Amino acid sequence: MSEIILKSIKKSYTETPAVWGLDLHIEEGQFLTILGPSGCGKTTTLRLIAGLEDPDEGEIIIGDRILFSREKGIYVPPEKRQLGLIFQSYALWPHMTVAKNISLGLEEKRLPKDEIERRVSQVLQQVQLSEYRDRYPSELSGGQQQRVAVARMIAAEPIIILMDEPLSNLDAMLRVDMRAELKHLHHDLSATTVYVTHDQVEAMTLSDKIAVMMEGELRQLGTPREIYSKPADLFVARFVGSPRINIIEGRIVSETDADYFHAETLRKPVGSGLDFGVGQVIATIRPEDIHVSKTERRGWLEVLVYSVLPTGAETIVTIQKETLSLAIKLGGFTDIEMNDAIWVDFDAAKMNYYDPKTEKLLRSV
Amino acid sequence: MFASLQKRGSDLNSLKFNLAKLRYRPNIILSILFLVVFSFLVIAPLLQIIYTSLTYQSNDLRLVRDATVGDFTLYHYFRVFTGRLSRALFYKPFVNSLVVGFGVTTMAMVLGTLLAWVIVRTDVPLKRFFGAVMVIPYMMPSWVIALAWLTIFQNGRVGGTPGMLTSMFGIIPPDWVSYGLFPIVICLGLHYYSYSFLLVSGALWTIDSQLEEAGAIAGLTKPAVLRKITFPIVIPALGSAFVLTFTRSMGTFGTPALLGLPVRFFTVPTQIFASISARNFGDGFVLALVLVVMAAVAIFINSKIIGSRKSFVTMKGKGFTSKPNRLGVWRYPIAGLILLFLLMAVALPVIILAWSTLMLLPGDYSLSNMTNHFWFGGSDFMIASGQEGIFRNPGIWGGVWNSVRLGISAAVINGFLGLLIGYTVVRTRGSKLSKSLEGMSFAPYVFPSIALGAIYLGMFAKPIGPIPALYGTFALLVLIVVVKNMPFSSRSGISAILQIDPSLEDAARIQGVPWFKGFRKVIFPLATSGFIAGMLLTFITAMRELSLLILLVTPKTRVLTTIIFAYQDQDQTQHANGVTLILLFIIVIANVLVSRFYGTKSVFGLSNT
Numbered sequence A: 001m002s003e004i005i006l007k008s009i010k011k012s013y014t015e016t017p018a019v020w021g022l023d024l025h026i027e028e029g030q031f032l033t034i035l036g037p038s039g040c041g042k043t044t045t046l047r048l049i050a051g052l053e054d055p056d057e058g059e060i061i062i063g064d065r066i067l068f069s070r071e072k073g074i075y076v077p078p079e080k081r082q083l084g085l086i087f088q089s090y091a092l093w094p095h096m097t098v099a100k101n102i103s104l105g106l107e108e109k110r111l112p113k114d115e116i117e118r119r120v121s122q123v124l125q126q127v128q129l130s131e132y133r134d135r136y137p138s139e140l141s142g143g144q145q146q147r148v149a150v151a152r153m154i155a156a157e158p159i160i161i162l163m164d165e166p167l168s169n170l171d172a173m174l175r176v177d178m179r180a181e182l183k184h185l186h187h188d189l190s191a192t193t194v195y196v197t198h199d200q201v202e203a204m205t206l207s208d209k210i211a212v213m214m215e216g217e218l219r220q221l222g223t224p225r226e227i228y229s230k231p232a233d234l235f236v237a238r239f240v241g242s243p244r245i246n247i248i249e250g251r252i253v254s255e256t257d258a259d260y261f262h263a264e265t266l267r268k269p270v271g272s273g274l275d276f277g278v279g280q281v282i283a284t285i286r287p288e289d290i291h292v293s294k295t296e297r298r299g300w301l302e303v304l305v306y307s308v309l310p311t312g313a314e315t316i317v318t319i320q321k322e323t324l325s326l327a328i329k330l331g332g333f334t335d336i337e338m339n340d341a342i343w344v345d346f347d348a349a350k351m352n353y354y355d356p357k358t359e360k361l362l363r364s365v
Numbered sequence B: 001m002f003a004s005l006q007k008r009g010s011d012l013n014s015l016k017f018n019l020a021k022l023r024y025r026p027n028i029i030l031s032i033l034f035l036v037v038f039s040f041l042v043i044a045p046l047l048q049i050i051y052t053s054l055t056y057q058s059n060d061l062r063l064v065r066d067a068t069v070g071d072f073t074l075y076h077y078f079r080v081f082t083g084r085l086s087r088a089l090f091y092k093p094f095v096n097s098l099v100v101g102f103g104v105t106t107m108a109m110v111l112g113t114l115l116a117w118v119i120v121r122t123d124v125p126l127k128r129f130f131g132a133v134m135v136i137p138y139m140m141p142s143w144v145i146a147l148a149w150l151t152i153f154q155n156g157r158v159g160g161t162p163g164m165l166t167s168m169f170g171i172i173p174p175d176w177v178s179y180g181l182f183p184i185v186i187c188l189g190l191h192y193y194s195y196s197f198l199l200v201s202g203a204l205w206t207i208d209s210q211l212e213e214a215g216a217i218a219g220l221t222k223p224a225v226l227r228k229i230t231f232p233i234v235i236p237a238l239g240s241a242f243v244l245t246f247t248r249s250m251g252t253f254g255t256p257a258l259l260g261l262p263v264r265f266f267t268v269p270t271q272i273f274a275s276i277s278a279r280n281f282g283d284g285f286v287l288a289l290v291l292v293v294m295a296a297v298a299i300f301i302n303s304k305i306i307g308s309r310k311s312f313v314t315m316k317g318k319g320f321t322s323k324p325n326r327l328g329v330w331r332y333p334i335a336g337l338i339l340l341f342l343l344m345a346v347a348l349p350v351i352i353l354a355w356s357t358l359m360l361l362p363g364d365y366s367l368s369n370m371t372n373h374f375w376f377g378g379s380d381f382m383i384a385s386g387q388e389g390i391f392r393n394p395g396i397w398g399g400v401w402n403s404v405r406l407g408i409s410a411a412v413i414n415g416f417l418g419l420l421i422g423y424t425v426v427r428t429r430g431s432k433l434s435k436s437l438e439g440m441s442f443a444p445y446v447f448p449s450i451a452l453g454a455i456y457l458g459m460f461a462k463p464i465g466p467i468p469a470l471y472g473t474f475a476l477l478v479l480i481v482v483v484k485n486m487p488f489s490s491r492s493g494i495s496a497i498l499q500i501d502p503s504l505e506d507a508a509r510i511q512g513v514p515w516f517k518g519f520r521k522v523i524f525p526l527a528t529s530g531f532i533a534g535m536l537l538t539f540i541t542a543m544r545e546l547s548l549l550i551l552l553v554t555p556k557t558r559v560l561t562t563i564i565f566a567y568q569d570q571d572q573t574q575h576a577n578g579v580t581l582i583l584l585f586i587i588v589i590a591n592v593l594v595s596r597f598y599g600t601k602s603v604f605g606l607s608n609t
């Protein structure tokens, strides 16, 4: 009933397109996050779904209803799309009380008065703001305003929930709390949700699926796990994960027993089942997939420690060797010190290889 | 065959799509409708006067034997620019207008700038009070001071009653003091200084006084700081003030008419009035076109200046501290001077007008001559040609009623249209509709009032298609006032809408609230303060409008301003002055009421462009 289908959506404000040929299928009840750097078209995509902007081309379908199609002559305005949207700025009406903010949309549905009243009380209770019902938005804290926005949205019982960086105006602590609340909310309402953020931690923690966008194009759609461990291209690889993924230029060499990846003095077998010929490639490995030893081990690479950066839960060790520069993530604290010589080894199974020209993931053939 | 069917189908679908969009966004339809009607109201008149100026009119038949009415001719242009009468018709009035323009602008800018600097940037006492009172002349019709001037300086030589100076002190002022260029410049200067004051004080507010301090620390003397730091920042505002004051004073009608016509001192606007009154429409329209072209040029220059002014706005630093310049021992003398100035420009005219209405015989200032006849008296054929006192005079009450309902209708219509235009312009930014709406609503600005009045007179004298001849109807007055005020009301509509975060409206849409209700429940209440201020401004402008209406009123539709003008013309000074006071009173009441109810502080800051 409430799956969302975007078919080759194009939208430009100026000559440079804001969204370019976007195809996206969001399944019913799914929590999809659109992730990408600033200006990549996330908000635009959300506004297109909401109907606040019109695509230049393409179709938008929710459930079995076409909401937008220039070709078929169909236009459903936002007020008839039955969506909920949380704005980055919350967009509470400053001249109305909290209760009025919530009830305005309900009045439009021609609900009986006591039903409206019941729903207002219920949603306010749900967001724990019952005693604030007669306040004006300017008399509330940022977090409370956010919750009013949530209350206003859920009161209308939308089948689709859209959120545009709803947490970006909150301080770090509150953000973590609200993250949990939003996830819970999605669980309770089980409404299809599209969530926009440029914060990858939010994306990883909340989503069933993540859509990574860049310059108006969809770069990868997948589960958080896929996005993290099998980035479809180098952009996604670099964008997701902190510290950044390690990137190593090298080449594939075919040896008697198997294919090997060579970079400087490093030599790793290319995982079994993979076979994409020989030549220049770019390999990636996550900082936590590099093993470290303080004593010499056979076949491991000897490197010099450049810096040690403990954060408490983990320590980032960076190393340099000739053109190779790597970040390594270790759990907890470590007694490795700057300028120590250590030995490192890569988890071959966790390495990905990319075409240096297209920067796309090389998959087995 | 199939392909063409498909093509038809897709055309149909795109039509269907656009109709569906329009159904949910009726403001687009309203705005397009407005654009069409408005083009008709602005472009058509312009074409009409160009056409009229290029063809023979029935009035020309007396002078040109072989002419046929409606034939193309450059006759009017030759007559106005090169013919035997061109000196009297064009060159003298034009030069007079230029001299008036420069004189008034110089005086107004010197006054306005000095006052602005003293009030904004020094420690002069009573700052707040001065700032508030300083803009009062802007509220009054520009010719009130001229009426007061006549009451004092009229010399009786060109007929009419002598003024105060003659009757009280026996001094007969020479003609150049009583009438013509000199008093016109003084009276207009005392009115138009408010433009420079508003613009320059606005610019001065943005100057970081740290800049001035930095100058002082760098070893600049006070005058040098003024010259090298303050002045360059204020220059763009001064430029705007110059252009505005100059065009306004060139195009103004009331004061030159009151002070110039008795001695046949014509400016372009009064010459237009004279030509049109003599039914020489061709001549009048050629002259009107001259004013239109001049105003268009001025607006172009002004937009260039404002364009470059934007770069100065960034001067507003973070550490804004407005540390006033110390006047030292001059603090109180300067405050005294300002007070004296205000007395002359604001209080004195009103007092003199009031006093003059209490005299039975004009010019006799003895107590025994005091009377309330002109306010409360019945008809007495010995006095004032039998005119009843102001409060018993149905003609005047009719004028009050007409003026007030004109003001209110215009305010309401302009307010709503302005808001709607502002909404559409802002929400469709970047589109053709947005640009043409904004441009079109600004277009009436190029028409000097008297010229627009002349144009409407020509255009609505006979029926146009389904529209009946509007001449002589009240609706025509409302129409022209609405058109004339559209630049201001759409401006204030735009700025009111700009202050509303678009996501507030998006949120209403998402919550299922349709367009009109969203407009009513969200946009409208949030835009209200700007909206009310804009309405008040329109009301006041409509109330004090003379030159726009003088060619269009008929005995039935007379408004206060034209009544005043007529009384003055018939030398019934007391009635003219008394009605002026009533007009001022209504304006003040409106202003007080609105600021009481809506807490809008100063509506006049809005209108300085």
Ligand SMILES: Nc1ncnc2c1ncn2[C@@H]1O[C@H](COP(=O)(O)OP(=O)(O)OP(=O)(O)O)[C@@H](O)[C@H]1O
Pocket: A013, A014, A017, A018, A036, A037, A038, A039, A040, A041, A042, A043, A044, A045, A198
């Ligand atoms: N109303 C508009 N007019 C013109 N260009 C726009 C408009 N809205 C967005 N754009 C442009 O479209 C592109 C995508 O904008 P969008 O707001 O979707 O980015 P975003 O991914 O949400 O960025 P952010 O993370 O900064 O919010 C940007 O290049 C932006 O400049």
Ligand SMILES: [Mg+2]
Pocket: A042, A043, A044, A164
């Ligand atoms: Mg955004």
